[in-house]
Amino acid sequence: DSGVTQTPKHLITATGQRVTLRCSPRSGDLSVYWYQQSLDQGLQFLIQYYNGEERAKGNILERFSAQQFPDLHSELNLSSLELGDSALYFCASSVPGGSTDTQYFGPGTRLTVL
Amino acid sequence: TQLLEQSPQFLSIQEGENLTVYCNSSSVFSSLQWYRQEPGEGPVLLVTVVTGGEVKKLKRLTFQFGDARKDSSLHITAAQPGDTGLYLCAGLMDSNYQLIWGAGTKLIIKP
Numbered sequence: 665d666s667g668v669t670q671t672p673k674h675l676i677t678a679t680g681q682r683v684t685l686r687c688s689p690r691s692g693d694l695s696v697y698w699y700q701q702s703l704d705q706g707l708q709f710l711i712q713y714y715n716g717e718e719r720a721k722g723n724i725l726e727r728f729s730a731q732q733f734p735d736l737h738s739e740l741n742l743s744s745l746e747l748g749d750s751a752l753y754f755c756a757s758s759v760p761g762g763s764t765d766t767q768y769f770g771p772g773t774r775l776t777v778l
Numbered sequence: 779t780q781l782l783e784q785s786p787q788f789l790s791i792q793e794g795e796n797l798t799v800y801c802n803s804s805s806v807f808s809s810l811q812w813y814r815q816e817p818g819e820g821p822v823l824l825v826t827v828v829t830g831g832e833v834k835k836l837k838r839l840t841f842q843f844g845d846a847r848k849d850s851s852l853h854i855t856a857a858q859p860g861d862t863g864l865y866l867c868a869g870l871m872d873s874n875y876q877l878i879w880g881a882g883t884k885l886i887i888k889p
Contacts, residue, residue, distance in 0.1 A: 666820065706784075706866060706881035707821070720876055754820050765870060766811070767877065769820025 667691065668770035670755050676776045682743040685773045689736055689757030695719070696738040697767060698730055699754040707754070713738055714760060745777045781805055782869055784880035792888050794856055799865055799883045802849045807869035810843055810850045811877075815864040847872075857887045 667690035677683055689696050698710040709722035713732035732738040752774050756767040783802045791797055809828045813821035825834050827843035834841045840853040854861055867880040
């Protein structure tokens with residue numbers, strides 16, 4: 665158990681819909697990262713938040729947005745869903761510390777868009 | 779453009795064999811991490827290498843960071859079915875401390 669929690673574990677929805685994925689980081693971790701992983705693919709970095717502020721952006725679509733709240737939990741909002749958005753979405757957290765920044769991953773949310 | 783190239787992408791071998799997975803880049807990294815991911819779960823950190831030329835051992839796994847801190851390798855001796863999984867390398871960029879991920883090596887060890 666990494667200490668990072670994600671809800672829901674599974675989500676099935678239809679094209680055009682909007683969903684919200686939730687992540688609670690490890691206690692004390694200030695950074696939250698969101699990743700997308702399609703079937704048998706590597707991790708695609710989406711976005712990073714640090715202590716409530718956006719720190720880095722990766723390959724995140726304009727239909728997707730995220731935020732980190734004062735209690736440090738984070739939400740990833742996916743809208744106008746397409747079939748190709750079906751994937752595993754991982755949240756990770758870390759205490760940014762320079763050269764040995766370890767990311768701890770949650771169990772992921774499996775999104776299926778029908 | 780993939781900044782961190784992993785090879786091979788897929789490897790299926792028999793139990794007891796040895797294997798090496800490579801992670802290469804033209805960029806310099808502050809450190810390089812290796813993660814292992816099992817199906818349906820999140821990646822889990824195996825090791826972090828920080829110094830150029832550094833070698834770390836984790837039981838039958840040997841990790842090496844290149845002298846120039848641009849590449850790394852993971853060598854598994856006498857592979858076992860429990861080693862099956864997706865192995866991901868991730869380099870921490872020297873310039874902005876962003877973690878750059880390789881595409882992963884899918885490893886299957888057959889009993």
